[in-house]
Amino acid sequence: MHCSYYVAERCRSCTLIEQPYADQLAGKQTHCEHVLGDVAVGSDDLVWSAPVASAESGFRNKAKMVVGGTVAAPTLGILDETLLGVDLRSCPLYPPSLTEILPLLADFITRAAIEPYDVARRAGELKLLLVTQSPDGELMLRFVLRSQEAVTRIRKHLPALQAALPALAVVSVNLQPEHKAVVEGETEILLTEHETLTMRLNGIDMHLRPQSFFQTNTDVAAALYRQAQQWVDELAPATVWDLYCGVGGFALHCATDASGATADRDVVGIEVSSEAIASATLSAREAGLDRVAFATGDATVFARDAGATSVVPAPDLVIVNPPRRGIGAELCAWLEQSNVQHVIYSSCHSGSLARDLAAMPSLRPRRARVLDMFPQTRHYEVVMLLERVHS
DSSP: OOOHHHHTTSOOOOTTTTSOHHHHHHHHHHHHHHHHHHHHTTOTTOEEOOOBOOOSSSOBSEEEEEEEEOSSSEEEEEEOTTSOEEEOTTOTTSOHHHHTTHHHHHHHHHHTTOOBOBTTTTBOSEEEEEEEEOTTSOEEEEEEESSSTTHHHHHHHHHHHHHHOTTEEEEEEEEOOSSSSOSOOSEEEEOSSOOOEEEEETTEEEEEOTTOOOOSBHHHHHHHHHHHHHHHHHHOOSEEEEETOTTTHHHHHHTBOTTSOBOSSEEEEEESOHHHHHHHHHHHHHHTOTTEEEEESOHHHHHHHHTTSSSSOOOSEEEEOOOTTOSHHHHHHHHHHSOOOEEEEEESOHHHHHHHHHTOTTEEEEEEEEEOSSTTSSOOEEEEEEEEOOO
8 A cells, every 4th residue: 555644754653554465464364373372273173264354445434633733724634743733634544535525624624713722732622533434425523622612613614514515414522621642531512413323234234323432444344243143143042242342233243144134042232331332222223123132331240240140141152342451350250150152252452362361261262363454554353253161
């Protein structure tokens, strides 16, 4: 992938950009097997599927643009080492359908007189623009502001922006008043009638609310969900828990089979984000999946408390999709001591996955697959199917 910003040394985020893509993909497979070591590679029956490749460019469905510069000439991109804005509107990681709207957003900043936040001076209002595009081309736009000072002006000029961007379905303001490296705050002000963006993957509609997480690579995320769905269909568990469920991607795919038919199983999804759970619940209701239930809560606490009662027994299969730190010692211990027969573990950090696998020796890796969610970087996703070994 050619990038003029990289060549000019204005942005060096894509650390593998000089490697041929085939070498990147092979290197990630090798790295994953090396990091997992004897915990996974030494498993007698472990089968690695071919890694899932991504498009080399234009794969990101979300643009996280730090806003710098001035009201008259805002920059959309990143900050350099001196905390000045570097404009990256033509970043090749974004599809043309995303990059072509960024000049309109820059013009909107000027028209609405929203002062970009100056990190060095701790002055100004607009910190970031977060733009997400659905597979159908609809858009969600979020303004991350320091305060509500500009909200009235954003409301005033929003109709003109909507007229210029008919695909703009959801617009909101997020308030992040603190001076620290946190992308967003707790308060969200919705500015449109529509509250969710529909992410349609594998024939399943998933609703995405402004503060809900979704994978940035739509095609590879779809492949990840299909892989988990295939394993679940083969195992045919009667009960499934999807822990760290987010907006319900795994749970909704487990509630249906590859043909789209409703599966004969009960599925529970648990996520700490109430916004994500609201999204997942709406998706299940609209799809008519009445055997799927979502609840807000901590995954470890839910497993520990629910699994200890006869009212909510441990399921046949558990799916975990934790943040980079992994599922942690307590949930590992619960899974190790439970009678859960299979675990599907989706990880964005093979190091924490290796640590967690070592803490669950009774659950042995049987199948695994690397998915290149983040081309041009060293990051990737790996999904594994674990099976309980009875001594």
